[in-house]
Amino acid sequence: MGEVVSLRRARKQRDRVAATKDAATKRAKSGRARAEREATERARGLDEKRLDAHRREVAGDHAE
Numbered sequence: 001m002g003e004v005v006s007l008r009r010a011r012k013q014r015d016r017v018a019a020t021k022d023a024a025t026k027r028a029k030s031g032r033a034r035a036e037r038e039a040t041e042r043a044r045g046l047d048e049k050r051l052d053a054h055r056r057e058v059a060g061d062h063a064e
Helices: 006-030 036-055
Strands: none
Touching: none
């Protein structure tokens, strides 16, 4: 038979783990210098433009 588990404790532990992961992502996002954040945003924008530039159009997609 399985181990007896307090549902309240299990829920609190699950919430703690989720909060820790969320805090880590927020620290990583806000823990960088402004120039570094802006450089990352510029690089992301360039990547999106390059991807869009290589996109193929299917015959029925464009309205002419």
